[in-house]
Amino acid sequence: MAMSYKSRRRWALLILLVGIPLYLGVAWGVLSRLGLWELPVLVEFVIYVFFGVAWVFPLKPIFLGIGQADPDDPDHGTWD
Template sequence: MALSYKARRRWSLVILLIGMPAYIVAAVTLVNWIDRPSILVELIVYVALGGLWALPFKFIFRGVGQADPEASDDRD
């Protein structure tokens, strides 16, 4: 079952406002858990984790910034 445009907009807002800060805390905790590696290793881990978070949510964010395709266009 596909999500409607409004549902995808709401879920994207929830993910960005609640999920992202939680993911950032988890990423920083992970890096601190491995005893603060060298700056290069730390940078690689942050870049990898920074790109990895969006993969499961790609279908939710697709087209959210566009106009609602389901809205009626009553311009005459």
């Protein structure tokens, strides 16, 4: 069953305020222990870009359409 618009908005807010900072801290901690400074700069750059973008793909369905108006709102589209 698909999540409602309101629940997706709540999850998106929680992810942005709590999840992303936690992910950044864990990724930073793990990558700092790997000794990436011994690798070529281009390889190190690709690794950091990968971990910077990797969180987006599993969470894309939650963020999809969040900036739009609520499609379940009965007053959606009226000019009252």
